[in-house]
Amino acid sequence: MNRQQRIKLYDIQQRAFNEGNVEQINGQWIFFDEETEEASMLDDYLQQKVEIFRLNRWRNGILYESGKVLCGKETIMIRDHDLVRIRKHLIYSLERLLDGINDDAFFQFVMTLNSLNFSIYDCIYCYNHLSFLSDENRKDGVNFMVFDNQEQICNVQHHFCYFEKVNDRFEFTLNTGKRLIIEKLIS
Incomplete structure (x- = not known):
């Protein structure tokens, strides 16, 4: 089993993501965790892997700027009430x-x-x-x-x-x- 196979096993784990909606409030993007119902600044997750639900599928990318996700060479602008998943970190x-x-x-x-x-x-x-x-x-x-x-x-x-x-x-x-x-x- 190489590093890639281990990473694939990490990726298929249940509860590997915090999932929720985003809203822009007073010019700031806020992430509302669906499970805990806690709110946090989306900027807290800059430069992290995120997934955004668009066109009935999850798109993988990096949150590189407030309200912008880089998916490959494409930039996706976040909209109010978008469904977003943010990968959890292991202890x-x-x-x-x-x-x-x-x-x-x-x-x-x-x-x-x-x-x-x-x-x-x-x-x-x-x-x-x-x-x-x-x-x-x-x-x-x-x-x-x-x-x-x-x-x-x-x-x-x-x-x-x-x-x-x-x-x-x-x-x-x-x-x-x-x-x-x-x-x-x-x-």
Whole structure:
């Protein structure tokens, strides 16, 4: 699995976007999040990837100026009440953790999380112990993650040992009591 395949897996995650409408109020573009009903300045998302719904499809682009989205070589002017999606950012420690594990462990972790109806974008807490061991020859320990999909909570413990063999073990525990353990061992 290369970087492109990982990015594709990021792209198909549920709840990867904040979706809502935009309105121009007193000369300022305001984004109204559909889920949280919070308002924020659209300028807060300058130079970020956004999607705008036009002609019955989502158009990908970069918000490069207030009210303007660059889609390839075309500039789209935002209009009042346009439907807009803004990509969420992963928690930094989770992003570093996902970058640090091997492809098989990454794929199994994300697919198992998705099968439990959680997305990597549902992460509300991540302790990445692995990031503190970058200079160690033998790396072992536990990372802790908490996910909230607005219906359930999932706690994940990632036990790892990287020395002569590579061992990744993920223990998923839902607030309902359901537990799931997956392990990947590479010799």
